[in-house]
């Protein structure tokens with residue numbers, strides 16, 4: 185009974201979302217649509233980052249490394265054959281003559297990240313605390329250097345271009361829903377309980393039969409999959425990018441969204457994305473300078489970054505667990521459930 | 529008892545830290561349903577013995593057998609899955625999680641489910657969650673913590689934390705339960721309740737129990753047998769009455785009380 189009601193509510197919710205996504209461009213201006221698309225992509229990336237960083241407590245700052253791999257892998261696969269021949273003439277023949285569409289190339293990007301995450305995570309997930317963070321930063325640097333030097337595949341430091349710009353709002357929102365549903369189901373199930381147990385105390389976790397390494401690795405790998413997917417979405421949104429699109433600046437943006445929203449909460453990720461996006465869009469307009477009545481505000485280039493940095497520092501000092509901490513915003517009333525604090 | 533394989537048997541168990549031999553040639557054996565006490569002054573090797581049996585330390589020499597199978601080379605999580613559960617000296621809860629989640633995390637060991645079950649929301653997952661819940665609720669009832677089920681474990685009073693850690697260990701469905709100073713920090717009445725609790729657990733779940741404890745009242749009233757360690761060596765082993773009567777034991781340990 186309540187199961188049927190819940191299913192109905194979910195279906196109606198999805199239908200409304202889909203309608204909104206499809207008709208939004210008719211109502212909203214282009215700028216708003218673009219902001220919404222980027223928010224959806226960033227929400228995919230931040231919630232998948234929360235999985236490892238927040239729920240298993242392994243603070244990775246290498247997430248953008250997987251985003252880059254997803255963007256390049258899907259970009260190479262989805263580049264139309266003529267574009268491939270002219271832009272990437274040195275591609276090995278099996279790749280040069282191979283073309284797949286947006287959806288399969290996105291999934292392929294995610295799967296390559298899965299394989300990479302297994303290889304990278306197996307040694308790294310043994311580490312803890314600051315060591316993991318530094319090591320994952322090392323991973324990000326390595327990915328960047330490899331992208332710059334693998335000219336035949338990536339055009340090196342030059343702009344990789346020609347990717348069909350297919351990431352529309354319905355696509356981005358659709359992937360966000362998939363990401364959130366998968367992550368929420370895992371996080372609030374036995375697997376997620378194991379994640380949190382390992383985060384709280386690795387020794388006690390072992391004493392109740394949980395292996396630390398596989399537990400952390402599963403979160404890392406799953407997070408990497410959605411990082412790859414998000415990378416592909418981003419690549420198909422931008423159409424062209426270069427290795428520096430996926431480096432420290434983007435890392436800082438995602439990490440601040442995560443930390444400001446609350447690491448141990450999926451809805452917190454969304455809150456962080458929305459808050460930081462609105463703020464940066466606001467500040468970006470400010471940066472360009474403007475006229476308020478008779479007063480002329482001169483352009484303040486870089487102000488957005490500085491303000492974001494300061495807010496980030498404030499959160500670290502006064503609310504290190506982020507806006508939501510470990511809590512989820514719940515639409516319990518919508519789904520006919522009481523707010524239960526079961527998970528905390 | 530004779531001829532049957534004991535639940536746990538150690539032999540020649542030795543652990544050396546640098547120049548210190550924390551445990552030397554220790555042997556102990558117990559059967560299901562038995563409660564054995566391990567006592568000795570501070571630093572005599574009691575916790576080291578626990579860590580060797582549960583895989584958190586590797587012995588330099590000797591063997592640990594569970595139902596006849598050597599386990600001294602296995603990882604802690606594997607040993608827990610084979611049926612040895614423990615608590616830690618000074619408690620190790622999942623402090624940031626709720627009381628209920630602490631017990632559920634342990635109870636799910638006996639109710640496996642996969643990530644795919646979770647993503648697809650299969651009937652199996654729902655059955656697992658129901659079973660995990662039922663067993664967690666039952667165990668919390670055993671220690672009167674059900675009404676605190678949704679509190680943060682780290683916020684409980686110390687005595688409750690110790691009892692929670694005990695039922696969390698129990699939730700893994702062990703055949704051997706090892707308690708490292710369960711009464712530490714408890715007052716006399718709490719200690720009495722603990723005594724009743726452990727006796728009840730032994731009968732209800734037919735477990736073997738090994739208790740390390742400095743509270744002599746608890747040890748003497750609870751245990752079928754007691755092993756006395758001093759500086760890593762086994763000084764004596766026998767019934768509570770024999771231990772109390774033994775002059776050497778009085779000298780190395782009881783004299784300190």
Ligand SMILES: Nc1ncnc2c1ncn2[C@@H]1O[C@H](COP(=O)(O)OP(=O)(O)OP(=O)(O)O)[C@@H](O)[C@H]1O
Pocket residue numbers: 545548550568569570571572573574575576577617
């Ligand atoms: N990991 C370790 N590294 C080095 N020395 C250790 C280690 N663990 C224990 N020891 C030493 O081994 C000896 C035995 O320690 P153990 O913790 O087993 O004693 P215990 O009998 O449990 O004492 P207590 O009653 O104080 O808990 C002590 O001298 C201790 O300092």
Ligand SMILES: [Mg+2]
Pocket residue numbers: 574575576617708
């Ligand atoms: Mg000890």
